[in-house]
Structure formats: C-alpha cells, structure tokens
Amino acid sequence: MKQYLVVVLSILILGLGVVVISNAQLLAAAGRSFILDAYDWQVQTRGVVQTGNLTRNYKYYLIHRQRDELKTIVLGSSRSFGFRDFGRLPQPFYNLASEANPPTCLVEELQYILAQFPRLETIVVSIDLFKEFLHRFSACEQPVVDLLNGLPESALQVASQFDFPSLFSLNNARLSLNWIQYQLTTAQVGIAKVWESQPYRCPMGEEEGRDFLLLYPGQCNGYRPDGSNTYAYLRRESEVRLHRFLPPYQSKFEFKTEILDQTAELTRAFRQRGGRVLAFLPPVVPGVVEQLKNLKNPSNFIVARDEFIEYLKKKEFVVLDATDSGRFGCLESEFIDDQHADASCYNKVVRRLFP
Numbered sequence: 001m002k003q004y005l006v007v008v009l010s011i012l013i014l015g016l017g018v019v020v021i022s023n024a025q026l027l028a029a030a031g032r033s034f035i036l037d038a039y040d041w042q043v044q045t046r047g048v049v050q051t052g053n054l055t056r057n058y059k060y061y062l063i064h065r066q067r068d069e070l071k072t073i074v075l076g077s078s079r080s081f082g083f084r085d086f087g088r089l090p091q092p093f094y095n096l097a098s099e100a101n102p103p104t105c106l107v108e109e110l111q112y113i114l115a116q117f118p119r120l121e122t123i124v125v126s127i128d129l130f131k132e133f134l135h136r137f138s139a140c141e142q143p144v145v146d147l148l149n150g151l152p153e154s155a156l157q158v159a160s161q162f163d164f165p166s167l168f169s170l171n172n173a174r175l176s177l178n179w180i181q182y183q184l185t186t187a188q189v190g191i192a193k194v195w196e197s198q199p200y201r202c203p204m205g206e207e208e209g210r211d212f213l214l215l216y217p218g219q220c221n222g223y224r225p226d227g228s229n230t231y232a233y234l235r236r237e238s239e240v241r242l243h244r245f246l247p248p249y250q251s252k253f254e255f256k257t258e259i260l261d262q263t264a265e266l267t268r269a270f271r272q273r274g275g276r277v278l279a280f281l282p283p284v285v286p287g288v289v290e291q292l293k294n295l296k297n298p299s300n301f302i303v304a305r306d307e308f309i310e311y312l313k314k315k316e317f318v319v320l321d322a323t324d325s326g327r328f329g330c331l332e333s334e335f336i337d338d339q340h341a342d343a344s345c346y347n348k349v350v351r352r353l354f355p
Contacts, residue, residue, distance in 0.1 A: 035061050038212045042225055047199065047208035050222035056098045059227060063094055067116050070094055074227070075109050076126025077101040079282040079339050081229035082346040083126065088354035090121045095227030097126060103259045105140035110266045122276045125263065128339075129281060129305055129323070204232060231342045249292055249301040257311060264315040271316070279317040281305070283325035283345055285335040290326060322349045 035058050038049045042062075051058040063070060071090035074083050076097040085093040096109070106125065113120060202209045202220035209220035221232040267277045292299035305323060312319045322328065325345060334345035341349075 048222045050211045072122040074124040080126035082341050082343040084228045086350045107262050124278045126280045253304040279312045279319045281321045283322045283341045285338040286326035289324040320353045
C-alpha cells in the first residue's frame with residue numbers, strides 16, 4: 001500500500017511539474033497585465049499606486065515608457081523613497097529606488113540607463129553607508145536583465161549587452177504569484193467581489209490612491225508618479241527611542257570601494273559630456289549624528305563616513321551629505337526609523353543641497 005501511494009504521489013508531483021513548466025511564461029504574462037493596469041491608472045490620474053513586491057518591475061516599465069524624456073533619475077534603496085525633485089532638479093524626474101536594493105545592482109542599473117536614456121542630464125546615486133557600502137554587500141536578487149524581460153511589451157528593444165533570463169527566473173515567479181493573488185482578491189463571490197481595487201482619496205493629502213494588491217488597503221501606501229513612496233502605513237519615530245539607534249553606529253565598518261570604482265568608470269564619458277553624477281548620502285534621524293560627534297572617542301560611523309566622502313571626491317563625484325539631518329531642520333516625526341525619512345524631510349534637504 002505504501003509503495004502504491006509513493007508511486008501515485010510521484011506521478012502527481014511529476015504532473016504538477018509539467019504543468020508549472022508549461023504555464024510559467026503564461027502566468028508571468030498575466031502578471032505583466034497587472035503592471036499595465038497600475039501604469040494606465042497612474043498615468044491617467046497622477047495618483048498613488050500600491051504594487052507590492054512588483055515594485056521594481058513596475059518602476060522599470062514606467063521609466064522604459066519614458067526613456068526618451070527623463071532627465072533626472074535617482075538610484076538607491078528604500079532609504080531614498082522620500083527623495084523628490086521639489087523643483088530643484090531637471091524635469092522630468094523619476095525616483096527609481098526600490099526596497100532592499102543593494103549596490104551590487106547599481107552597475108547594471110547604470111549600464112541600462114546610460115544606454116537607453118538619451119536626454120538624461122543628472123543621475124543621483126543614493127549611497128546607503130550604514131547598510132551596504134561600509135558594512136556588507138548582499139547579492140542583487142533581481143538583476144536588471146530579469147526586469148527588462150518582465151516588461152509587458154511584446155517586442156522590447158534593449159541594449160545588446162543584456163541577455164534574456166531562463167524560464168525559472170525569480171522575476172517570473174514574482175509576476176506569477178502576484179497575478180494569482182490579484183485574481184483571488186478580485187474573484188466573484190455571488191454578486192459581490194471579495195475585494196475590488198477602486199480608487200479612493202488619500203487620507204493625508206489631495207492625491208488619489210488605488211491598491212492593486214491587498215496590503216494595508218485604503219491607506220494610500222505606495223508610489224507617486226515620480227517614484228517616491230508615501231510611507232503611509234508606517235508610524236513615525238519619536239525622540240524617546242533615539243537611544244536605541246546609537247549602538248550599531250559604533251560597530252566596525254568594512255570600507256569597500258569596488259562598486260564605486262566601477263560606477264566612476266561607467267559614468268566617466270557621461271560626466272565628460274556634461275552629465276552630472278551626484279553621490280547622495282541619505283539622512284539619519286536627528287540626534288544620532290550630533291551625539292556621535294560628541295563622544296570622547298570618535299564614532300566608527302563618523303570616521304568611516306568622512307573617509308568615504310574623501311574617497312568619493314577623489315573619484316570626482318559631487319558629494320551631497322545629508323546624514324546630519326538636524327542641520328537641515330528635519331524632525332524625528334519625519335522618520336519611520338533611524339534611516340528612512342519621508343518626503344517632508346527630503347523637501348528640506350533637497351531645497352538646501354540644490355539651491
């Protein structure tokens with residue numbers, strides 16, 4: 001009996017594998033239609049869209065559609081989600097930063113935008129000092145080539161240095177799973193739907209919002225048309241918790257430069273023809289940098305940051321240091337933790353650094 005069950009189970013698993021393989025691209029294509037829905041609605045309304053873990057897919061589709069227009073692009077991780085142009089940078093502007101986006105993705109991102117955006121004038125490279133450049137490098141889980149292949153266009157023209165990924169790409173898996181969730185949450189139950197993605201007025205402003213995935217619905221949590229994030233569902237920090245942020249800044253930082261060396265080399269021709277590459281150090285919650293400076297022995301973070309800035313200058317980067325956010329007038333209430341500032345803090349920073 002047990003042998004029979006093992007054989008039956010093996011046949012079922014094999015059959016399921018065949019179905020998954022044969023339908024992987026079909027499901028991924030359906031997931032791309034989800035991106036199209038979000039894009040069409042945002043272009044029409046200029047509202048806020050929630051795209052879940054398809055953020056990079058969505059953002060790459062949007063900038064690819066605008067590749068002949070964009071003049072300023074911000075590269076970075078979630079620490080730069082609050083970065084907007086505030087009338088200080090060449091328009092059109094787009095914030096391409098995405099969550100958990102390590103510097104190992106930076107080289108590929110630069111290769112793509114330098115090859116595909118003929119009107120580009122300014123690249124803002126947001127450098128996550130604490131998490132990545134001075135501490136560790138994590139792998140780029142979603143390579144640009146994967147994202148390009150996932151764009152919902154039947155014939156995508158990309159630079160020749162990009163190859164198409166395999167059938168079993170992580171990107172296709174994300175597209176498929178999100179499409180399934182999208183279908184389930186909008187499925188018919190009798191005459192009503194379990195949940196329907198309808199536009200609504202954002203609680204904190206005049207913008208419209210629409211949730212294309214069922215995560216924190218109705219809170220306008222997502223991305224504006226310029227790529228910045230609202231951070232709407234996260235509570236802000238208070239000064240009471242400030243002391244909890246200090247110890248990690250005293251840890252040992254490992255100074256790594258290989259990604260920056262590649263960045264300098266990749267952008268050399270762009271800079272020589274008048275393009276600007278700005279190395280931006282994102283804000284840290286007010287109080288941290290001030291207290292670290294007042295320590296009897298210099299903070300590891302402060303020492304490493306200053307050495308890092310000198311290295312950037314030697315590589316001929318224009319350095320914009322916003323780590324000491326208090327000197328720009330940022331408040332604890334404009335941060336969701338010690339390293340993620342919302343747009344109100346970025347408004348103060350950008351207007352000071354880009355007069």
